[in-house]
Amino acid sequence: MPKDQNVAALKLDDYKYGFKDPDSYVFKSEKGLSKRIVEQISEMKEEPNWMLKFRLKGLEIYESKPVPQWGADLSQLDMDEIYFYVKPSEGEGRTWDEVPDDIKRTFDRLGIPEAEQKSLSGVGAQYESEMVYHRIKDDLAEQGVIFDSIETGLKNHPDLFKRYFATVIPSHDNKYAALNSAVWSGGSFIYVPPGVEVDIPLQAYFRVNSENMGQFERTLIIADEGAKLHYIEGCTAPTYSTNSFHSGVIEIIVNRGASVRYTTIQNWSNNMYNLVTQRARVEEDARMAWLDGNLGSKITMKYPSCFLMGRGASGEIMSIAYAGPGQHQDAGGKMIHAAPHTTSEIISKSISKGGGRSSYRGLVQVQKGAHNASSNVECDALLLDEEARTDTYPYIEIDENDASIGHEATVTKIGDEQLFYLMQRGLAEDEARTMVVRGFIEPISKHLPLEYAVELNRLVELEMEGSVG
């Protein structure tokens, strides 16, 4: 049984993605943030003038906004220590052979080319600040599906790009969206034409390698009428004693009748500040599903949202967070009902251990005129020991009285009787605990493609190692 191999592997490594490679770059900005760096980025990317202006405006907004005082503690994040732009290579490969050897080796080690062959429609790979690889299966390209780096999207599809860029998440949305607007680099540009269904997922993989690195990818996804897409994002980094920083912006437009599923399995090393803004605009009868797995990082603040703008639009957010020692996962979601007959569901599950802290922070808003909206929120926290901590901050704002709103929150511990029961059947205590945890996340993991469900379970097993106290 694979489980047993994993149990053996448990003893060997804690965070298996923590390896680092020698620094490799063709350009590295000086430490800290300045107007000069913003201009440099724009110049190196040979951007149109409107984008430079957009960036500089973003910088201005960023500097004018205070560091948020709610949520996780960001006081240890020193922006002067961060490298805001590191260009790893010249140009972006269309085959893995075009990717520099050392970088290719890293992605090999992470199993990306193999997964691409086996189970994906296309892959994008980002190393430090730039995408180093992007490729989509030919049949999808022939149907007009665009899957490029965001920079290539801007160059090759300027009108489409400009029509949607920053329309879902404007720069002034929050301090870190403004920062991303100023220094964004890398990320994907995706367009799925009307009626085209991309059933096998596209995946983007984000790797940070060097110390004190800041990664600011920007992704723009447009699913046109009746289109269908599943997109997966994975992230890892080496473990350093200093802090790294990741602040992405992901904007998704789900046009009439379209359906998009966006899955994140974030497994950053435990020195990463992960502050991400992701939001979808969901039109009539369209459907958006976020599946958000936050396993790594030191601090994550992330609240995927759906703006349900069209009649009958629906949104779903499923999130699973794991907070071990030294980690704070402040996650949740936002559902904005702005049209009649919109429906939403949030299921949030968190597991905390050894001083780890997880918070659910969510907003359900039903705006005036959004008749017959319905929303259901369920958040369940599992505490693995006495030091673990969990909090919930549910906000509900309802402006129509025909809305149907459900909210349920539970906090549980693994019961002694449960453990006794499982161990009476021969499972060791570690295994018994792992089994309860796996069961706890099942409502989420069942929505993952098989390989990712296996990976999630494996990660849980890793984290559970040594949890017997």
Added chain:
Amino acid sequence: MTEKKELLVVEDLHAAVEGEEILRGVNLTICESELHALMGPNGSGKSTLAKVVAGHPAYAVTQGSIRYRGEDLLEMEVDERARKGLFMAFQYPSEIPGVTIAQFLRHAKSAQTGEDISVLDFYDDLKDAMNELDVDEKFAERFVNDGFSGGEKKRNEILQMAMLKPDFALLDETDSGLDIDALKIVADGVNTLHRERGHFGVLIITHYQRILNYIQPDFVHVMVDGRIVRSGDRELALELEAEGYESTRGQLTAAGS
């Protein structure tokens, strides 16, 4: 006649929970292939005895010993006891949401055997066991005890027993709340193991002599206030059914305790 081998030997067992003594000197010997029944009023300590034998951490053994197939059981962890072939069907089985019976059993089975079992072989066995116990095949895909009726929980315990094929089983009121058909199935489960595995021994805790029509016990014991106060054969169960526990209580008092 060759001497029967001892399966479980409980000697002068005292056990307490939260400082309160519940078992006050239990003596009980069960040999291979023997079926024993344990009866007695509510609160007399029957479940406690079963849990102490299985190794529940809430109960502290303050005196006495338990040997299982010649080994000191009190030295072993709960899971180790289980892997040595000791099985307990719970009076109140726990719910494990999100984990299917099939997943659970497969883990348990491989923990017990210490080796990988092929998925196909496992499902073959599971299907056979389910047919035998007259449970629907969909049952295996349900989450362990999650939202089960009382009867379903009991069947699930017996299904697990059938799959794990223990050497010794403690059945704690597995017959309670079952209709006569379900009762027969539970009895079948026990009898099948008994037939297939010659040395298989059982301690069946029950309030009703009804199940003893289907599982023929070699011995019947009565527990009152944390001690076994009477032991006998099947006739004792019938007598208790007719006269209640009052007579045993009387004996206990007469014995001067």
